[in-house]
Amino acid sequence: QVQLVESGGGLVQPGGSLRLSCAASGSILSINAMGWFRQAPGKQRELVAAIAGGASTDYADSVKGRFTISRDNAKNTVYLQMNNLKPEDTAVYYCNAAITTKRLAHETYWGQGTQVTVSS
Secondary structure: OEEEEEEOOEEEOOOOOEEEEEEEEEOEEEEEEEEEEEEOOOOOOEEEEEEEOOOOEEEOOOOOOOEEEEEEHHHOEEEEEEOOOOHHHOEEEEEEEEEEEOOOOEEEEEOOOEEEEEOO
């Protein structure tokens, strides 16, 4: 009874910016952590950025200084601001959330994925 809906992907030129959003809805008591993963064709899914309940953040080395993860607790939404995009950032980006439901279940959910393409 929890779903994550992603938005904000698209086609941008190298050096451009995009802002991804992921909104969680349903029987949510609290969101303990949220993160963004990405997967390019022929490659394994990798962690891009994560933010915990205490607002601590973690980033892949390849995106440090360019990407910023943030969250709006009132809206149960996490964002990924992506600046100075490079062609190597091209991938499907997936939102992930560790959630405690109103029934006190601890569960992990995935968004549907959103395509980010960086090309001139």
